Amino acid sequence: MSDASAKAKFILYWGDMGSQWGVNRSVAQIHALLFLSTEPLNAEQISSELGIARSNVSNSLKELVGWRLIQRVPVAGDRREHFVAETDVWEMALLITKGRKEREIDPAIRAIDICVSQAENEPGLHPVVLGRMHDMQEFLQTADRWSEQMLSVPKAKLAMLMKMGQGSVAPQDRRQKDGIGGTLFCLTISLSAEITDSTVSGAKCDTNAQSRPPQFFAMAVFVTWSERRHGTAFRRPFNGASANA
Template identity: 55%
Template sequence: MTEIAEKSEALPVAVRQFVLHWGEMGGQWGVNRSVAQIHALLYLSDRPLNADEIGEKLGIARSNISNSLKELLGWKLIRRVPVMGDRREHFEAEVDLWQMLTRIAQGRKEREVDPAVAALKQCRAEAQDDPRISRTARERIEAMHDFVTTMDDWHREMITIPPARLMLLIKMGRKVLNFLPLGRGKVKPDV
């Protein structure tokens, strides 16, 4: 388990807690804890940091830092930044929350949703032509395919909405239902 270093340059309590919590959340989302902690540290940093500084602040091995930085660069959540008078590589995080969310969502979509859509499309085609597939199984494959492709289409539409308008839509929440036919804001569960 990665522990944040207790050094003379100890991180402020709030920063330490944020980094630790972000690392735990990352672990729950399938992201290596060190990767998430490095991202959190760079996100909160007021200046670009090099790998040695990251290691000192977080108590993470250099090889782990190097691999974690490569992963974060691959997700486009951090970038290399030149620092005058220093030949080492320095890194800073994307701090625009919409950009960060969009990049994470796009990366997850490419790794998880796109293969699921392709697999369901193939299953759907094979199920239609196979007389051994029960009607129930065929209908459920079709329903799953329709659901996943609808959500995929929704995601594609949402990422085209300018962030300010999307935030307004999100803040409106359930009030949006008043503009829809059937029920004027009254939500009945489909369960």
């Protein structure tokens, strides 16, 4: 593989980005190589193509299998293990999100719960200290609910939510980059199921988190955001009635 090829540059940049996200550079490069590969690869091929030590390749493959980003596949006539990557980018993003939740958010929640439980029964602890612990506990619980609900949204719905801002506003009122801003806003606020009547005052909806799917909240808040930014260019009730533009 030529160092000047687009494939080589993609793998190099992916490895660099991975290291900035806290992922081992070799792990990220191997993932990129398998993601782009049209055929299953074994450890020797990966080591040769990337110039990475065989032992490093083996450890990196184990880590990627643990994240479920790659899987072992049999190849006829070859007893060596071969690997292929998940190539659906939405599925890949969800797997990474789920993996990071399990490795980062869940342990943090358990740790802060222990600290808060002790702090609540600890004599002489300043109320401000306890209050700040409660704030962190509440934040982590909210982040946990948000991630759980995001992971429950079907990929097709999630893709729709990420793109809906591009076409949901009247053409004469559309502004460059408004779509991604609105989408990030609605995903961040709504999928946490922390919606109140005041949050979605511009949309007619039942805000009972138990009776509505998470994508309902995302769409409801997106409507409110659109109306506040663009006036009445996009107004849709969410109580099951038909839309009245």
